[in-house]
Amino acid sequence: MAAPSLTGVDLTAAPSLARFVELIRERWPTHMAFVGRNLAARSNAEIRFLDDMARRILIVSEGRTLAAIDSYRDVCAQYLRAEMEYRKKKRYVNDKFDDVVSSLYDHSDRMNSYMTGLLLSVIFWWQNSGPYYFLKTEFLTMFDEAFALVEVGPGHGLGSSLALELPNCTGITGLDISAESIAMTQACLRRFGHADRFFGKVGDICVDAPVRDADGMVISQVLEIVSDPVSALRNARASLRDGGLLFLNAPVNFAAPDHIRRWGSADEIDAILDRVGFKLVKQKRYAPSSIAGGETQGYSYVAVCSAV
Amino acid sequence: MKECEWTMDSERAFEAFVKSYLGSRMPEMEASIAALESQTNLIGSGVIDSFIFIDLCLAIEEESRVPLDVAEIDFDQFSISGLWSYVSARRS
Ligand SMILES: C[S@@+](CC[C@H](N)C(=O)[O-])C[C@H]1O[C@@H](n2cnc3c(N)ncnc32)[C@H](O)[C@@H]1O
Numbered sequence: 001m002a003a004p005s006l007t008g009v010d011l012t013a014a015p016s017l018a019r020f021v022e023l024i025r026e027r028w029p030t031h032m033a034f035v036g037r038n039l040a041a042r043s044n045a046e047i048r049f050l051d052d053m054a055r056r057i058l059i060v061s062e063g064r065t066l067a068a069i070d071s072y073r074d075v076c077a078q079y080l081r082a083e084m085e086y087r088k089k090k091r092y093v094n095d096k097f098d099d100v101v102s103s104l105y106d107h108s109d110r111m112n113s114y115m116t117g118l119l120l121s122v123i124f125w126w127q128n129s130g131p132y133y134f135l136k137t138e139f140l141t142m143f144d145e146a147f148a149l150v151e152v153g154p155g156h157g158l159g160s161s162l163a164l165e166l167p168n169c170t171g172i173t174g175l176d177i178s179a180e181s182i183a184m185t186q187a188c189l190r191r192f193g194h195a196d197r198f199f200g201k202v203g204d205i206c207v208d209a210p211v212r213d214a215d216g217m218v219i220s221q222v223l224e225i226v227s228d229p230v231s232a233l234r235n236a237r238a239s240l241r242d243g244g245l246l247f248l249n250a251p252v253n254f255a256a257p258d259h260i261r262r263w264g265s266a267d268e269i270d271a272i273l274d275r276v277g278f279k280l281v282k283q284k285r286y287a288p289s290s291i292a293g294g295e296t297q298g299y300s301y302v303a304v305c306s307a308v
Numbered sequence: 309m310k311e312c313e314w315t316m317d318s319e320r321a322f323e324a325f326v327k328s329y330l331g332s333r334m335p336e337m338e339a340s341i342a343a344l345e346s347q348t349n350l351i352g353s354g355v356i357d358s359f360i361f362i363d364l365c366l367a368i369e370e371e372s373r374v375p376l377d378v379a380e381i382d383f384d385q386f387s388i389s390g391l392w393s394y395v396s397a398r399r400s
Contacts, residue, residue, distance in 0.1 A: 030352025030383060037354070073383065081379035084362045 006036040014051035016058055019065070020123060027069045031076075035124055042126075049133050050123050056158055057119050060188050068116050072124075075117030078257045086255035092262055093255070097227055100258045105178065114257070115184070119156055127300040130286035131220060131249040134302050136162050138282065139216075139247045142304070146170050147215035150239055152205045152232075153222035155181065157188035157198075163218075164194035171197040175210040178202070206231040209238035216240070220249040223269070224259045234276040240307040246278060247304055252285075254298025266301040278305035319346065322392045329367050333360055346389040361386065374398045 011018040021039075024031050042050065061068045085093050094100045105111055121128045146168050154160050154174040163169045176182040182200040189195045201210055205219075206228040217236050226232045236246055252263045263269055270280060285299040323346060330341045340355050350356050356364070362378065369376045374395045381394050 028383065030349045030386075033352055033354040034357075077379040077383070080358060080362060081377065083359070084365060084376075084378050087362060087366060 006032075006039060008040040009036065009042075009047075011039075011047070011051075014047050014054075016054035017047065017051040017123060019058065020054050020069075020120065023065055023069050024124075027066060028073055031073075038124060038126060046129075046133060049136065050129060053129065053132065053158065054123050056161060056192065057123065059191050060119065060156060061116065062191070064116075068120055071113040071117035072120035073117070075114060075121060078114075079255070082255040082257050082259070092259050093257065094260055097225060097260060100225065100260060104258055105181075108180070111180075115156060119158075122158060127251075127254075127286045130284070131300050131302045132158060132162065134284055135159055135218065135220075135247055135249075138284075139218075139245070139304050140166060140169075142245055143168060143215065148172070149216045149218060150175060150211055150214045151218040151220075152176070152210075152236070153181070153219070153225070154185045155221070157185040157192070157194075159218050159220055160185065160189060160198060161192045161194055164189070164192070164197055169197070171199060173199045173201055173211050173214070175201050175203050175205060177204050205235050207235070209235040211239050213241040214239050214244055216245045216247070218247045220247070221251070223248065223250040224261050224263065226261075229261065230272055230276065233272055233278070237277045237307055242307055244307045245281070245304060246273075246307065247302070248273075249300055249302045252299055252301045263301070266303075269301060269303065273303065273305050277308055279308045280304075281306050319389065319392045319396075322395070323388050325368070325371065326364065326388050326391070329364055330356060330360070333363065344388065346392075347387050349384065350386050350388070351383070352386065365391075368395060372399065 006021065011021065021035060024035055039047065058065065082093055094103065104114060122132065123129060140163055148170045149163055149172045151160050151172055152175050154176065160172050160174060163172060174182055174185050176185070179202045182202060186195060186198065186200050189198045203210055206226050217240055219236060223229050223232065240246065250263060250269060251259060252266055266283070266285065273280065281304045283301070283303040285301055287299045327341050327344065331338055334341065334356070337355065344355060351358055351361055365376045365378055368391065372395050376394070381390065385391070385394065
């Protein structure tokens, strides 16, 4: 397929990303202004990374790419609605996990479409792709020797797949409160050929430490959903060996249909990390480009901490 | 926000309200806003981003007292005439 021409963006060496861009052009041409602006802001290394994520998403979506674009469009609409509600009422639409479960997670059709739509946001929204880029380039590179990870709420398995393709990653324990969710992660990782080193476990991070002495832990887009974030991070600390590393990604101040707890600032999160026994090693903030390319005060907060 | 003279009785007045609101939010975009055609997709054309779009919807909601559910409006209707169709259909 000829690379679509986007001003200032060369996608000739990024065939999977180019495929999704082409699909957006076909299915949702008015979104191209946003896509073009977003991709033009990326470095060559970031474009290569996005292409690699797009390749994984093509594998996960098993050829249902047009449906994926429609789901993505729907997710954009739901995010707009959530953001509008948030601006009006200064609180997120749902404030209990049970509300999210009954309005979204319990409806497998809705949930599948939501998760598929979110997958595409991982290539088109930098606040969703940037944290994975950080995971790959700034977190997973910190392990010099063999390491075992835990991922809480691994979702579509993109984060776990980045770790499992490293030869020194011995395995990942995936913990999720929902059996359906963990089955989905396993199915995705099977398609990537990584299922043999992924061990799914159903449980609540607020209640128990899933393992002991892990070398690293990933908690991405979960802290805004759990019922008790302090207990969740305390159990995260208890799962790690001394000196083990935590990768945390949480949205600060921006709304989504399944965000329950509003973090008003990264300082609030840092204070809990400090309280439960983590020392901040590095952090970064990824501001959302809006669906057309602007910025709000919200951002994805990414922190890497060491268990002390 | 600038004073607006929206009387809510026609698409023209609605257009004047939208342009006046956007002009007050983005004075540097005055020329592009003035040139907006009624059918132009506000976000797709790159004139405004989705966050300003939400602010615009909130302003329209406040002015018209018509609750605006953005997820009910198709992205292709994110134009002055699309928004007018939505609001005028729910005003009566
Ligand atoms: C939005 S998904 C995160 C997906 C993926 N990590 C990402 O970054 O996109 C949140 C996941 O966390 C799980 N979850 C919510 N509360 C939990 C808890 N208390 N313990 C373990 N998992 C939980 C949900 O079931 C869901 O699968």
